[in-house]
Amino acid sequence: MDYSGKGSVVTYEKNDYTPGYLDPIHQFNQTFTESILESISDGVFTVDSSWRITSFNKAAEKITGIPRMKAIGRRCFEIFRSNMCGKDCALQKTMETHNPVINRSASIINSQGEKIPISVSTALLRNRDNEVIGGAETFRDLSIVEKLRNTVAGRLKVGEMVTRSYSMIKILDVLPQIASSDSTVLIQGETGTGKELIARAIHNYSDRNEKPFIAINCGALPDSLLESELFGYKAGAFTGANKDKIGRFAMAEGGTLFLDEIAEISPALQVKLLRVLQERSYEPLGATKTVHSDVRVISACNGNLPDLIKEGQFRQDLFYRINVIKIQLPPLRQRKEDIPLLIEHFVNRFNDTQEKSIKGVNQETMALLMNHDFPGNIRELENIIEHAFVLCNGGYITTKCIPEDTRKQKYVEMKSQGMEKAVNAVESQAIMEALKRNNFNRTAAARELGIHKSTFFRKIKNLGISLPHVDGRFNHTTQERIKEAPLY
Missing domain, CATH: 1.10.8.60 (Helicase, Ruva Protein; domain 3)
Structure with a gap:
């Protein structure tokens, strides 16, 4: 690809004298060029004047998650779903102005629905007579660069979750280990804390990621409907059941089933769910045969299950089955x-x-x-x-x-001072929590927060946070000021 301003890309045509024939030199050059395009790590694709994709290299397949044969012939905006598509398309700009675009930042949505940061460069596509016949684009996956940038900034991004909170980073750091097993997981947290996002992240990290992730809100359906939604039913099982219907367990076969608001399940249905977890089998409503199940179950609730157990509203044996691994999300x-x-x-x-x-x-x-x-x-x-x-x-x-x-x-x-007060309150909270976790070792706390030691000491002084003496001994004034330090 030439970015000199002409934006030309060398293409090869059939020999003018023998239809369907490529002379040995052109054949070698074409094969050599294709080998290079298949070997580089940047995605490369070309389009014709109608924006239909005419070539799509191996790296483009990997970055987008879309097979070449599915991409060829489709319009580029149908494949990439970029934030540039339709309003600020780099390739369209090149086609209209005949000027290349070099290293423009953008993002695409891959086949898994994930947002991928990319760097885009474009050029015109010309034939051997120097006539414009389309456009060409290279794009580089910047996910690793973005991850490093987040690391330097002291933050972590997993899927749709982004954080610099120590409590959340601890949770996200262990998700790959949790995903490597098939043990049940119980995610607890208030409404809106991201319980389903955590469940999806576990699924995506696991070996089951190519199988379905099926979610159901157990509190959104009455008990009679919830049973048929979970296990399915056979034709004739009840009035109106005119044909078989598979349940969520069958839909999630080989993958992950996420049971949100599991505390809302009735005692009768808890017994049936317990059997599935113990024996990995169940019977759809009206069925005479047992169905074996290969599903990982992740549950979530926003209440306190031990309290419900004491009140007799939730089975203790089911609690132990769904609670092999517990994740508590902070508000x-x-x-x-x-x-x-x-x-x-x-x-x-x-x-x-x-x-x-x-x-x-x-x-x-x-x-x-x-x-x-x-x-x-x-x-x-x-x-x-x-x-x-x-x-x-x-x-x-x-x-x-x-x-x-x-x-x-x-x-x-x-x-006028609202922002400063708000930021100072948050910084005070983060510093005090880091100090307490590290037994007031300032160097260790600064390292955990991802800031230089001198910057950390300066913030402590500017925020008026009192600390123990270097040797670890407290005086009464210091202890009182630490206890009274505002967290919000």
Whole structure:
């Protein structure tokens, strides 16, 4: 590909004298070129004047997850689903201006529904008579670069989850180990903390990732319907059952079944679920034969199952079956350092889906959100940002774009110093928690937070945080000030 400005790509045509014949030199050159394109790590594809894909190399298959034969002949925007498609297409710009685009940042959605950051370069595609017959594009997967950037910034991104919170990083770090087994998992956390995202991440890390991930909310259906949804039924099993219907266990065969709000299952249905987990078999309603099941079960609840066991509402033996591995997700009010990251994540997502160019939130809005308790957790924050996108046309999101009930909170009357106070509160919380985890070893705490030791010491001084003496001994004043240090 030539980026000199002409944007030409060498192509090879049939010999003018013998139809269907390639002379040995052209045949060698064409084979050699194809070998190079198949060997490089950058994705390469070409389109004709109608935007239909005419070539698609091996790296393009790997990055997009789409087989070559499925891509060839389809329009490029159907394959890539990029944030540039339809409004700021680099390849379209090259086709219209005859000027190449070099290393433009963009993103695509792969076949698994994951957003992949890429770097794009484009050029014109010409035939041997120098006539423009289409366009060519190379794209480089920047996922590793993005991961390194997040690591340097002290944050971690797994699927749709992004965090710099120590408590969340600990959870995300062990997900690959959890995924490597078939043990049941119980995810506990308040509504909106991302329980299904964790379940999906476990599935995607596991050897079952090419099989289905099936989710069902057990609290959304009455008991009579829930049983047939889980196990399916045979024709004639009850009035209206005119034909067989498979259940969620059958749909998830070989994969993962996510049972959300499992505490809502009735005692009678708990017995049947216990049998599936113990014997890996079940009978659909109206069936006479047992069906064997190869499904990993991940459950979730926002209540306290041990309390329900004491009240006789949940079986203890089922609890032990679903609770081989337990994950406790912290509420957003306990990981406020993640709020700016999550806001950035949602702004980027809604910019893509709603084709807007919102830059972020202004200082007053950030202060408002940093001081909100978020009873609905991450889902509430996502809802707030989506609400703001409807009302905000460009620039930065202001408090006027935030839902009225959020704006009315009595503790958000913060003006010029609001952002500084909010950030200081979050930094104080993060520093105190890191110090306590590391027995007040400042060097270790700074390393955990991913900041230089001198920067860490400066923040401690500026925020007025008192620490034990270097030798570890406390005086009474220091102890009292540490206990009284604000967390929010």
